[in-house]
Amino acid sequence: MKTVDEGIYADESFRDSLATIGEDGKRKWIYPKKPKGTFTNYRKIFGYSLFILFLVMPFLRINDEPVLLLNVIERHFSILGVVFWPQDFHLFLLAMITFILFVVVFTVIYGRIFCGWACPQTIFMELLFRPIEYWIEGDYKQQKALNDAPLSTTKFIKKSTKHITFFSLSFLISNVFLMYIMGTEAWLEMVTDNPFLHTSGLLLMLLFTAVFYGVYARFREQVCTAVCPYGRLQGVLLDKDSIVVAYDYVRGEPRGKINKWEKEPSTGDCVDCKLCIHVCPTGIDIRNGVQMECINCTACIDVCDEVMEKVHRPTGLIRYASENGIAKNMPFRWTKRVIAYSVVLFVLLSVITTLLATRPDIETSILRTPGMLYQEKAPGIYTNLYNIKIVNKTKKSFPLQFKLENKKGTIQAVGQFPTAESKSITDGALFIELAQEELKGLKTDVIVGVYRGDEKIEEIKTSFVGPAQY
Ligand code: SF4
Ligand code: SF4
Numbered sequence: 001m002k003t004v005d006e007g008i009y010a011d012e013s014f015r016d017s018l019a020t021i022g023e024d025g026k027r028k029w030i031y032p033k034k035p036k037g038t039f040t041n042y043r044k045i046f047g048y049s050l051f052i053l054f055l056v057m058p059f060l061r062i063n064d065e066p067v068l069l070l071n072v073i074e075r076h077f078s079i080l081g082v083v084f085w086p087q088d089f090h091l092f093l094l095a096m097i098t099f100i101l102f103v104v105v106f107t108v109i110y111g112r113i114f115c116g117w118a119c120p121q122t123i124f125m126e127l128l129f130r131p132i133e134y135w136i137e138g139d140y141k142q143q144k145a146l147n148d149a150p151l152s153t154t155k156f157i158k159k160s161t162k163h164i165t166f167f168s169l170s171f172l173i174s175n176v177f178l179m180y181i182m183g184t185e186a187w188l189e190m191v192t193d194n195p196f197l198h199t200s201g202l203l204l205m206l207l208f209t210a211v212f213y214g215v216y217a218r219f220r221e222q223v224c225t226a227v228c229p230y231g232r233l234q235g236v237l238l239d240k241d242s243i244v245v246a247y248d249y250v251r252g253e254p255r256g257k258i259n260k261w262e263k264e265p266s267t268g269d270c271v272d273c274k275l276c277i278h279v280c281p282t283g284i285d286i287r288n289g290v291q292m293e294c295i296n297c298t299a300c301i302d303v304c305d306e307v308m309e310k311v312h313r314p315t316g317l318i319r320y321a322s323e324n325g326i327a328k329n330m331p332f333r334w335t336k337r338v339i340a341y342s343v344v345l346f347v348l349l350s351v352i353t354t355l356l357a358t359r360p361d362i363e364t365s366i367l368r369t370p371g372m373l374y375q376e377k378a379p380g381i382y383t384n385l386y387n388i389k390i391v392n393k394t395k396k397s398f399p400l401q402f403k404l405e406n407k408k409g410t411i412q413a414v415g416q417f418p419t420a421e422s423k424s425i426t427d428g429a430l431f432i433e434l435a436q437e438e439l440k441g442l443k444t445d446v447i448v449g450v451y452r453g454d455e456k457i458e459e460i461k462t463s464f465v466g467p468a469q470y
Contacts, residue, residue, distance in 0.1 A: 018225055019283035019293060029147070030221060031140040032130075033278040037302025046117055047127040054120070058179035058187075064395060069183055076183075082356060083423070087363055087391055091355055098348040103230070105341040107237045109332075111244035115231070116296035121215075121223050124173065126281060126297060129166060129216040136162045140278065166217050167209070174208035221282045225293045234292055240323040241335050245296045247276075247287045247318050248326050255287070258311060269313050276300035276318060286318055362420065363391040364450045366402075366460045369429070374465045380436040382466050385414075388428045390450075392420040401451040402430060405459060409434040411448070420452075432464060439466040 022028045060067040062081025069078040077084040077092060084092045106114065115122055136158050137143045149155055179187045182201065190198040215223060224231050238244065252270035259266070270287065277285045279300055282293040286300050305315040324330040369385045377383050390400065399419045402411045410433045418428035432446060444464045450457045 014285070014288050015291070019285075020221060020225060027222075028283065030281060030283045031144045032281045032283075032299070033140045033275065033303070034134050035279050035297075035299035035302055037305060039298035039302050043117060043298060044127060047123045050118060051123055051128070055176055058176060058184050066183060068180060070180055071182060073182070083393060085391060085393060085425075088359065091352065091359065094348065094352050094355070098345065098352055101341065101345045101348060104237060105338065105345055107234070108239065108242060108335075108338055108341060111238055111242045112231075112234060112294065112296040113243075115224065116245075116298055119295070121228070122295055122297060124212075125216055125220060128169060130281070132165055132169075133162060136165070163217060167213050170212035170216065171205075171209045173212050174205055177208055177212075178205055221293075221295075224295050225282055231292060231295075238290065239335065239337065240327075241330075241333060241338075243320050243322050243325075243332065244290055245286065245294060245298060245301060245318065246290065246321045246323070246326055248316070248321065249287070249289075250326055252287065252317050269308070269317050271307065271311055273307055275303045275307060279303045290323070360458065361392070361394045362450075362452075362457050363393075364458060364460055365389045366430075366448055366462045368462065368465065374467065376467075377433065381433060382436070382439070382464075383431045383433045384464050386430050386432065386462065388418070388430060390418065390420045390426045390428070392422060392424060392426065395422050397422045398452050401453075403449045403451060404432065405447040405449045407434055407438045407444075407446055407464075409438060434464055434466070436466070439464070442466065442468050 017023075020028050020030060057067050058069075065078045065081045065083055067078075067080060069076065071077065075086050079095065084095075103114065133143065137146050146155055146158065175187070175191075178201070182190070186201075190201045195202055247270075249268075252268045254267050255270035255272040256267035258271055274285075276287070277283070279302075280286070281297060281299065282295060284291050284293045286294065301318045301320075304318040308315045308317055322330075322332065325332070366386050366388050369387050372385050374382045374384055388402075392398075397419055400417055402413075402417065404411060412431045412433065414429035414431065417430070418426045420426050432448075434444070434446075438444065442465060444466060446462050446464045448460045448462060450460060
């Protein structure tokens, strides 16, 4: 029995170059055959559902907060209705690390299933832009013939129709993308208001449109094979137990055409029709084994199953399987690596859940104003000036009161005590006034209670500077 290490993949020279780059270093344009079959149908259902979700999600709210908002400009983030503030950066970072670890665990077990089924690049390219191309220009052979043909009225109409449609779709995607960054309200204001008041936002919209158009009209599979960091990581994430789209070389080799005069077939199940190569959007031959370029799109599974049905052989010559599953017929098993990753993931999830559940809605900081010492207001009476900052993460505004908790003295606002505005950071200043007998040397610990009406929200410890006592 041949394995990847000793058998059919002994010649690994195909890994030295990308399938989409010719020997002269120029781009080889891929004309993938239109896929059809069971997996393609399931992917369409799943992919179009995700696309609809992508379109409507900016308008969905949980607790009045966007389901997903990544406003990097104003540093306002909302994930599943949970709002993250700059003060919550540690939580956001932890959430990102947890997400990355989840992707790692998922990849170690299920390979690049995300790429084929849920990656926006694959969904947009294979389920939106590519079908439009098939619809306007025909299947792969017609597309190649059209590209090779000299300019004619038909070619001009087809090409311009395609590119106008691509640009319009890119414009739509760009606008939805902006809604995730700036929020739907700000987006609506930008597109309905005087454009000269929103030049940077509108320029960003055009830039995104140009990038999306460039990616889906020209750059295409190069995103997966040359840019995407997740694709690059596959080499270290996958092992021989990972489930990937794989060719069953045990069954398939030696490949060859069917000789109907042979009583006992001298070849394996692969009839070497090469349709799995023709259908591949990254232009690779899955029969060479697991490759970095494979985005697990399942198109080769469908086309090979169709061939197997035609030649009356069992389907599944290309299927979801692990290297150990094919070479040694081993079922999936939890390896030590998967268990270790899962334990870390569970710990991270527990930590983040606890931190989120105990996260305060209001956070106050009271710090002595830098560069200011004490003032002697009257003989034996001293004051310190403090800056206060209140982060109110709730949807209600309310006035605040401050009281000294461990000392006899007074707190006076500079102006008025501030109102903690909803979902905002409020600044203010106050004086603390203490008598000489309350002081303990140069620095005295002071505890300030922060009140919403009669309700104490939190206690803040700060220090009071007084004259040295001898
Ligand atoms: S589609 Fe199936 S039978 Fe045809 S070349 Fe590929 S693996 Fe072999
Ligand atoms: S090898 Fe198969 S699954 Fe991988 S990208 Fe090509 S067609 Fe898709």
